[in-house]
Every structure is written in structure tokens, then in C-alpha cells.
Amino acid sequence: MYFNSTSQAGDLLIQYTKKAISQNEAIAAFMCSRKAASPSQVQSELFRNAVPLTSVRRAMTTLSDEGLLIKLDKTVIGQYGRPEHLWRYKT
Secondary structure: OOOOOOOOOHHHHHHHHHHHHHHHHHHHHHHHOOOOEOHHHHHHHHOOOOOOHHHHHHHHHHHHHOOOEEEEEEEEEOOOOOEEEEEEEOO
């Protein structure tokens, strides 16, 4: 899901929506093969930091809302030195 907070339209909106969907699919597949991962871990391991952390967080929240991922109570220290939750694929 692409959250159109900047009121994009036409071809640009289609492009942004497709990119968000492909990120969601890539993260779902990645998480399916892992025990658990934080958004920072997904960003660095899956996307080699080429995708903004906010996009990874958006995708993981969307996948959680869709019932594919579960946000765990356990945390790890993220790339900015702050705790961030681990997520796992719902089996």
C-alpha cells in the first residue's frame, strides 16, 4: 500500500504504488525465511540500505495489518542506537 500523503496523481502515483507493493512482497518473502528481524536488519540485509528505513517500516506495518507479520515484544538496538521491535512471519 502506498500512502499518498503528497497528493500524487497519474503515472507518478501508479509508479509509487507499484514500488510499495514490490517492497511489501520482497519483505514478506524475506521474513518468511527468517526467525525474526527488525526493520533496520531488513533494510541492511535485504535492500543493502538502498531503501529508506521509513519505507521498510511502512511495509512491515502494512504486512502486519494484513496479518502476514507479527510485531514481537522483544527489541534489539537499531541503526540509530535506539531499541526497535523484532517482527516475525505469521505461520
